[in-house]
Amino acid sequence: MIGSTIGHGATRYTYTAARQLIRVEKHDGIVYQPRAEMQYNGLGERMRMTGWDSGLSVTTTYVLDLTSRNGVLAATSGAQTTYYLYSGSGPIAERTNTWTYYLRDGAYTPRQMTDASGLVTLTRSYTPWGEVLTQSGNGNFTWGYFGGLMDVATGLIYVGGGQYYDPATGRFLTPANTNGPNPYVPWRGDFSSAMFGPVLLGIVLLRRRKGKYGKFDQFLLMTLLLVGLSTGLVACAQSPNPNGTGTPIAQPSSPPLTDTATPTAPLQQPTSMETATPAPTQTHTATPCPPTVMPTPTVDPTLLVTFSTAGTANWTEAEKNTIRGAAIDVALALSREINRDPTNETWVRAVGDDWPISPTQAFLRVYGGAVDFQRHSDDCTTALRNSTPPMLSKDGECGGWAFTWSTRLIWVFSNAEPSDVTGHPRWIVHEMGHAFENGTTQTRENGSTYKPGRDSLPADLLTRKDDYGFYGGFSDWQYSKDDADDVTGPGEIFADMFIGWVYDKWQVNAAGEIMPGGVERSNHMNSNMRTWIKLAMENHR
Amino acid sequence: MTKPFRIKFRNPVFRLTWSVLAWLLLVVGCQSPITPPASPGHTALPPTQPPTLPVSLASHTKTPLPTATPSLTPTFAPSATWTPLPTLLPTEAGALVLELLQNNAGCRLPCWWGFTPGKTTWEAARQFLASFATRIGQGGSGQFTENGIIYHTTNYSVFYEVVGEPERDETNYSLKNETIDVIQVGSGGTVLNYQLHQLLAAYGMPTEILLKTYTNTPENYLPFRLVLFYPQQGILAYYEYEAHKIGEQMQSCPQPLGPRLWLWSPEQETIQIADVDPPDTNQPLRPLEEVTEMDLQTFYQTFKNPNSGVCLETPVELWR
Numbered sequence: 001m002i003g004s005t006i007g008h009g010a011t012r013y014t015y016t017a018a019r020q021l022i023r024v025e026k027h028d029g030i031v032y033q034p035r036a037e038m039q040y041n042g043l044g045e046r047m048r049m050t051g052w053d054s055g056l057s058v059t060t061t062y063v064l065d066l067t068s069r070n071g072v073l074a075a076t077s078g079a080q081t082t083y084y085l086y087s088g089s090g091p092i093a094e095r096t097n098t099w100t101y102y103l104r105d106g107a108y109t110p111r112q113m114t115d116a117s118g119l120v121t122l123t124r125s126y127t128p129w130g131e132v133l134t135q136s137g138n139g140n141f142t143w144g145y146f147g148g149l150m151d152v153a154t155g156l157i158y159v160g161g162g163q164y165y166d167p168a169t170g171r172f173l174t175p176a177n178t179n180g181p182n183p184y185v186p187w188r189g190d191f192s193s194a195m196f197g198p199v200l201l202g203i204v205l206l207r208r209r210k211g212k213y214g215k216f217d218q219f220l221l222m223t224l225l226l227v228g229l230s231t232g233l234v235a236c237a238q239s240p241n242p243n244g245t246g247t248p249i250a251q252p253s254s255p256p257l258t259d260t261a262t263p264t265a266p267l268q269q270p271t272s273m274e275t276a277t278p279a280p281t282q283t284h285t286a287t288p289c290p291p292t293v294m295p296t297p298t299v300d301p302t303l304l305v306t307f308s309t310a311g312t313a314n315w316t317e318a319e320k321n322t323i324r325g326a327a328i329d330v331a332l333a334l335s336r337e338i339n340r341d342p343t344n345e346t347w348v349r350a351v352g353d354d355w356p357i358s359p360t361q362a363f364l365r366v367y368g369g370a371v372d373f374q375r376h377s378d379d380c381t382t383a384l385r386n387s388t389p390p391m392l393s394k395d396g397e398c399g400g401w402a403f404t405w406s407t408r409l410i411w412v413f414s415n416a417e418p419s420d421v422t423g424h425p426r427w428i429v430h431e432m433g434h435a436f437e438n439g440t441t442q443t444r445e446n447g448s449t450y451k452p453g454r455d456s457l458p459a460d461l462l463t464r465k466d467d468y469g470f471y472g473g474f475s476d477w478q479y480s481k482d483d484a485d486d487v488t489g490p491g492e493i494f495a496d497m498f499i500g501w502v503y504d505k506w507q508v509n510a511a512g513e514i515m516p517g518g519v520e521r522s523n524h525m526n527s528n529m530r531t532w533i534k535l536a537m538e539n540h541r
Numbered sequence: 542m543t544k545p546f547r548i549k550f551r552n553p554v555f556r557l558t559w560s561v562l563a564w565l566l567l568v569v570g571c572q573s574p575i576t577p578p579a580s581p582g583h584t585a586l587p588p589t590q591p592p593t594l595p596v597s598l599a600s601h602t603k604t605p606l607p608t609a610t611p612s613l614t615p616t617f618a619p620s621a622t623w624t625p626l627p628t629l630l631p632t633e634a635g636a637l638v639l640e641l642l643q644n645n646a647g648c649r650l651p652c653w654w655g656f657t658p659g660k661t662t663w664e665a666a667r668q669f670l671a672s673f674a675t676r677i678g679q680g681g682s683g684q685f686t687e688n689g690i691i692y693h694t695t696n697y698s699v700f701y702e703v704v705g706e707p708e709r710d711e712t713n714y715s716l717k718n719e720t721i722d723v724i725q726v727g728s729g730g731t732v733l734n735y736q737l738h739q740l741l742a743a744y745g746m747p748t749e750i751l752l753k754t755y756t757n758t759p760e761n762y763l764p765f766r767l768v769l770f771y772p773q774q775g776i777l778a779y780y781e782y783e784a785h786k787i788g789e790q791m792q793s794c795p796q797p798l799g800p801r802l803w804l805w806s807p808e809q810e811t812i813q814i815a816d817v818d819p820p821d822t823n824q825p826l827r828p829l830e831e832v833t834e835m836d837l838q839t840f841y842q843t844f845k846n847p848n849s850g851v852c853l854e855t856p857v858e859l860w861r
Binding site for chain 2: 479
C-alpha cells in the first residue's frame, strides 16, 4: 500500500501483486472511507468500477474494444448505458440520451462539448498537469487530459491498460501493462530503431573524418541519413508519446483477431464509421511526435447489405447508412455469440470459416450472402397484391413498412418514409430477424417446413401484454402488435426478441433490474441462438 | 388450513370473506420490523383500516454520484425461479382477485392490495399472493451501499388470472432488503378503478403530465402514451391509447383502459420519468403544456369528467 500522511484527506491506494489498482480510499479524519473499487480482465483492462459518494455506490461496467484499443465502447450503470463514438484518433462523441460531441485540442484533450446542433455547452481549461483550471457551462466530460477516462470518484484519469494518472501530482500511479504514456518507461517503442539513424550518422561522420572512403561517403551519408530518419519516425509513430501527449487510448495493440466495429447507439444515430461526423479539432499544443492516427478495423457494411429499387423509388444515403449500421449491429451480435464458446471452433471451421469468426464472416455465412433491401414506390397493399406469388388477395390490405421474402431479400414499401427508416434502425433489425429465421428453416420427414425460432416459443412468451419482457413498447423496441392470436404472431414476436438479443436489452424495473419476463425472453434467446445460428450456417454451407 | 373452511362455508360469499379475513389476520400478525413471517396458525382480529405490515428500518434517499453514467447496479439473474403455490381453487382465487381489484383491500395508492411500499415485507406479501397466484417469478438481483448500509435488491412478478380476461395479469414487486420498495401494476389490474377520469377524481391534479405519440408506424396502429406523475403521492400512471392522424393534428381520446401503475413511498424512494420510460426510445415523453394547448389545470378539469367527450390533440409536426 502507498499512502500519504494519515489524516484528513489522505488517500490510500490498494494494489494487487500484479500492480493493479483495485481500491482507493480517502481519510475522513477518523477512518478511511472507500472512494472506488476496480476490477480488471485478464488482459489488465478495467472492466468494472464502483464509486462511492456520501455512502452511495454506483457501479459502472464497461464494454471494451480489445482489438483496436479504442477503449471503452459503452458504459452501463443500472439501466443507463452511455455509448462512445470514436474517430481513428480517439473518442469524439458520446450518447446517453442525446449525442454530445467533444472539441479536442491537438493533444486529444477535450476542451469543449457541444450538443447535436453544434452549440457549445461546456468549456474547460487545464493546468499543464491536467487539473481542471476553469470550467463553464453544464454537463461533465467523460474524457479528460490525454483523452483518458476521468474518474470523478477518485480524481484520477484512467488512460487504459490498467494505468492511472493523478493530475494533482502530475504522476502516473503505476507503470502500464502495455505500451502507454508512462514516465517510468519513457520510450516503450522500438528504441533501437529510433537510435539507429543517429548512431549510423555518427559512424559515418567519424569514418569520413578519417577520409577512408573519400567522395563515396557522401552517398553513403545521404542513404544512411534517410534510413535513420525513416526508422526513427517509424519508432516515433509506433510509440506512445514520452510526455503523454500522444494518443494513448488509440494505440493499436496486437494485430486484431477479427474485424470489428464500434457498436451503434441503438437509436437513429450514425451506426457505422462512414456515417460518423467527427467533431472539429481545435488548436494544437506542442508535441514531440506527430499524433498517431491508426484506423480502427471496421466491418465493411457494403459487404453485408445491397440496395435495389423497384418502380420509381430511390434510397437516400441516410437510409442506406441506417440500414448498414443495423447490419453491423447484427453482424457483431452473431460473431459475439459464436465466438463466446470455444467449442464452436470445430463446426465453424467445418463450414469453412476462420476461427474466431469475424462479424463479416458470421453475417455472410448466416444469411448466405449480402441481404438486399429493395425500395418500392408502391405501398404495401399494391406491392403485395401484385407480387409473385401474390401475398395479398385482391381486397386484402396492409399498412406494413416492409416484407421479408427470404433470407436475403427485404422489400421496403412507400408506407415507410425515409425519416421512418432513419428513425427506426431497430425496425431494420426486426426485419433482419425475419430474414434470419427464414435462414433456419428446417424440413420435416413429411416434407413440410418449419422455423425453429417461432416454433420453440413457449406459451408464456406469446404475449405482448404490458410489453411483457420487452425493453420498450411498440415502435420503440417492438415493431409488431401481433401476438399468439394471429397466425403470424409468433414470427413477429421472434423478430422483436431478435432485437432484444442483438442489443441485449430486456424489460427492467425502475431500479434497472431485469424483470422476470425479461429473464424469460433473454434466457430463451441466449440458450437457443447458438443452435439456430448453426442451422443457418449449415443451410448456407 | 383452508380445507375445513371450505367445507364449513359453502356459500361463495362466506368463502371469499374468510379468504380475505384469513389474509388480513396473517399480515397483521407480522407487525414487527424484523419479525419473521407469521405462522399459518396465527390469529388476529381483522383491521378496520388498511393493514399495516412489517416496517423496514431503513430510510434513505438516492443521491446519484456524479459520474458519467450514474445509476444503481443491476446484477443479471441467470434464470427465473417460478414458484407456483396455488392454495385456493381457481374460482376462489378469481373471486378474491376481483374483490382486491374492486376494493384494493380498503387502502389508497400507493398502497396496493394492502401492501405499503417501504413497509410491507416481501415474505408477508408472498404468503398471501401465493395462495392465488398462477405463478411467481424472480427477476434480477443486485446490491448497493447507502450511508454505509448494504442493500440487497431483487424483484418478483406475480401472475394471476382475472375473471373474464383472456390474458393473465402481472404485478411486479421490487424489493430492497426484503421490503417492498416499488410496486408496478399491470394494466389489467387497474382498469376497474384507475381509468383516467377515476384517477384524476381520486388523486387530484398531477404534478406533471407528459405524452408522446408517433405519426407513422409499421402497422396501422399509432400509439399515444400519456403519463400522470404524482411524485408527492408516490404514484405514476402510464396510459396507452390509440392515436389518429387528423389533418395536421394527432388526436387521441381517453379510452376505458387502465394504466400501468408505479407505486412507491415518497418518503423513502424517488422515482423519475426516466425510470419508467427508458431514454433509448424513439420519442421522448414531452410535457403536456409544450405539445398541446392545454395546461395542467385545464387537463384536470376536463378529463376528470368521464363524459367530457374531449380528445387530446397535438401537432403532427412535433412528432415526425
